[in-house]
Amino acid sequence: MPKIEVNEARCKGCQLCTKACPKQCIEMSDTFSTTGYYPARLAKQDCCIGCGMCFQVCPDIAITVFR
Amino acid sequence: MNAITKRPSALTEAQFHYCPGCGHSVVHRLTAEVIDELNIKDRAVVVAPVGCAVFADKYFDVDSIQGPHGRGPAIATGIKRAKPDSIVFSYQGDGDLASIGMAEIVHAAARGENITVIFINNTIYGMTGGQMAPTTLVGQVATTAPKGRNEKLQGNPINVSEMLAQLKSAKYIERVSSDSAPNIIKAKKAIKKAFQNQIDGLGFSFVEVLSICPTNWGTTPLKGLDFLREKMMAQYPLGVFKDVTAANKEGK
Ligand SMILES: Cc1ncc(C[n+]2csc(CCOP(=O)(O)OP(=O)(O)O)c2C)c(N)n1
Ligand code: SF4
Ligand code: SF4
Ligand code: SF4
Ligand SMILES: [Mg+2]
Numbered sequence: 670m671p672k673i674e675v676n677e678a679r680c681k682g683c684q685l686c687t688k689a690c691p692k693q694c695i696e697m698s699d700t701f702s703t704t705g706y707y708p709a710r711l712a713k714q715d716c717c718i719g720c721g722m723c724f725q726v727c728p729d730i731a732i733t734v735f736r
Numbered sequence: 737m738n739a740i741t742k743r744p745s746a747l748t749e750a751q752f753h754y755c756p757g758c759g760h761s762v763v764h765r766l767t768a769e770v771i772d773e774l775n776i777k778d779r780a781v782v783v784a785p786v787g788c789a790v791f792a793d794k795y796f797d798v799d800s801i802q803g804p805h806g807r808g809p810a811i812a813t814g815i816k817r818a819k820p821d822s823i824v825f826s827y828q829g830d831g832d833l834a835s836i837g838m839a840e841i842v843h844a845a846a847r848g849e850n851i852t853v854i855f856i857n858n859t860i861y862g863m864t865g866g867q868m869a870p871t872t873l874v875g876q877v878a879t880t881a882p883k884g885r886n887e888k889l890q891g892n893p894i895n896v897s898e899m900l901a902q903l904k905s906a907k908y909i910e911r912v913s914s915d916s917a918p919n920i921i922k923a924k925k926a927i928k929k930a931f932q933n934q935i936d937g938l939g940f941s942f943v944e945v946l947s948i949c950p951t952n953w954g955t956t957p958l959k960g961l962d963f964l965r966e967k968m969m970a971q972y973p974l975g976v977f978k979d980v981t982a983a984n985k986e987g988k
Pocket of ligand 3 (some may be wrong): 675679680681682683684685686687706709726727728729730731732757
């Protein structure tokens with residue numbers, strides 16, 4: 670199953686990936702990252718189709734897509 | 737399972753200092769991917785602007801110079817003429833390019849310099865705190881237009897791409913947007929063409945990228961995207977305003 674990994678140290682919590690995901694697989698964490706943002710995370714298992722849309726919109730190159 | 741995405745090698749590991757959601761970050765990645773794909777990292781030169789992208793040289797892992805406000809195209813001209821094998825790109829915001837640097841960009845285009853210009857239009861002076869730019873929309877609030885830009889007082893926005901396309905020596909002019917994954921993929925194609933043109937010696941190539949500045953628009957990144965799509969695209973339609981590179985290639 671495809672998946673994404675969010676590099677919390679780079680994520681600035683802009684939320685752009687949450688809207689870009691065609692499957693609504695991404696949500697925002699409710700705990701601060703070490704850099705002081707609420708980082709994005711994969712909301713549910715077996716959701717991601719590995720399309721890469723979230724990577725495209727992520728300004729901070731915080732997302733890696735695996736397929 | 738394999739990673740199908742990666743950080744381009746033409747970027748350093750430095751974390752962008754840009755605000756959350758900022759369009760500069762997206763365009764940096766696209767430009768770096770193009771540099772990787774065209775295999776020009778060892779001869780690329782970025783001319784960084786004055787504006788939020790003033791530290792672009794910290795991020796692009798290529799040769800760099802940072803010049804006085806708006807003078808990027810003149811600096812790029814000098815480097816390109818002195819070192820024709822280098823691939824020189826001037827990266828500029830709308831205050832930098834369309835305000836203080838309007839003369840430099842117009843004359844570089846008019847001279848048909850074989851350079852690439854990446855123009856980040858976010859309709860505002862980002863770095864200095866949100867003053868009105870020549871690109872600010874009518875009605876849009878800026879610190880120097882607190883009631884919104886008033887056509888009678890401050891005139892109308894300048895559509896730089898359309899304007900430069902009038903110049904005979906400008907070879908390729910396209911406006912793209914960084915608001916969605918499909919548009920970002922299209923933006924990369926345009927940036928790639930603008931670099932390929934320079935490699936092929938085809939002349940002045942210019943890509944305008946509509947970008948969000950949520951911080952100085954006083955909004956969130958997601959609402960900023962709505963503003964870009966609804967308001968900016970009405971004033972600044974996407975598209976190719978000029979492309980005479982195909983004809984030139986055949987004539988070569
Ligand atoms: C000669 C000179 N005049 C004015 C300034 C102040 N200044 C710094 S950045 C800037 C405008 C930046 O706006 P823009 O080019 O749109 O870049 P952005 O930050 O929006 O990407 C201005 C007026 C300066 N640094 N130098
Ligand atoms: S790769 Fe596609 S499906 Fe998977 S999280 Fe990103 S946008 Fe959603
Ligand atoms: S787009 Fe990138 S920086 Fe923004 S919330 Fe998603 S992972 Fe974080
Ligand atoms: S002020 Fe605007 S242009 Fe500058 S980094 Fe922040 S969002 Fe980007
Ligand atoms: Mg600007």
